């Protein structure tokens with residue numbers, strides 16, 4: 001298939017080959033895209049560089065998305081390598097561990113700010129800083145979770161951050177839409193990744209999906225790749241501002 005043929009795609013959020021962003025990178029590469037990678041800090045470089053090589057990537061750069069100057073530097077590098085960017089994948093989230101356990105009521109102000117900054121504002125920052133080098137019909141994609149709309153034990157401040165992220169998608173859709181560009185979110189069911197392991201009681205979420213979802217199974221990063229490639233391709237040209245559930249139907253069930 002050549003859904004993404006010749007498109008320049010920058011992918012934020014690969015930590016290793018279990019990451020949702022890895023599944024997306026692989027599918028986009030298979031669908032003909034030029035995939036570029038950015039990792040949060042040096043600790044991730046050892047994992048991400050070989051992945052970039054696996055996908056013949058010309059771009060593999062560090063960028064802490066909490067740092068506006070770092071994003072501006074990255075934009076300059078991306079422009080040198082690609083000229084224009086067609087698609088940006090935001091598969092990034094962070095909350096301090098202490099905020100992902102116990103009572104939500106006890107969330108500290110600094111942890112709340114960190115979680116919303118890294119998990120939601122970074123999408124605004126990417127759209128803002130990359131605006132000048134986006135191609136016509138450019139598209140953005142981010143990753144959300146059901147805890148944006150329903151409480152899930154221990155997700156706590158991350159649920160609040162995902163609610164903010166989904167609102168960010170709708171507001172950005174308006175501004176980007178005026179330029180013919182699009183943005184969507186995939187609300188993915190639970191997947192065993194580095195970040196997910198930071199949430200206590202993860203196994204129960206997998207069991208709940210297998211028991212209750214109409215399809216009685218969990219999703220994987222390949223599923224994320226397939227949906228991401230479609231949503232970012234021109235085939236989805238009239239889909240924007242959406243949160244698309246990828247959860248074997250779990251979100252539609254009450255019991």
Ligand SMILES: NC(=O)c1ccc[n+]([C@@H]2O[C@H](COP(=O)([O-])OP(=O)(O)OC[C@H]3O[C@@H](n4cnc5c(N)ncnc54)[C@H](O)[C@@H]3O)[C@@H](O)[C@H]2O)c1
Nearest residue numbers: 013014015019020040065092093143190191193194195196
């Ligand atoms: N795994 C799940 O069950 C699940 C379900 C739904 C949504 N999601 C979302 O999918 C996205 C990807 O998570 P994942 O599960 O693949 O885990 P992951 O740990 O593989 O990916 C999270 C990424 O965020 C990056 N990151 C954190 N802080 C950053 C910063 N300051 N600058 C740049 N990058 C930073 C990490 O380096 C990592 O690569 C997240 O938004 C997560 O909330 C995950």
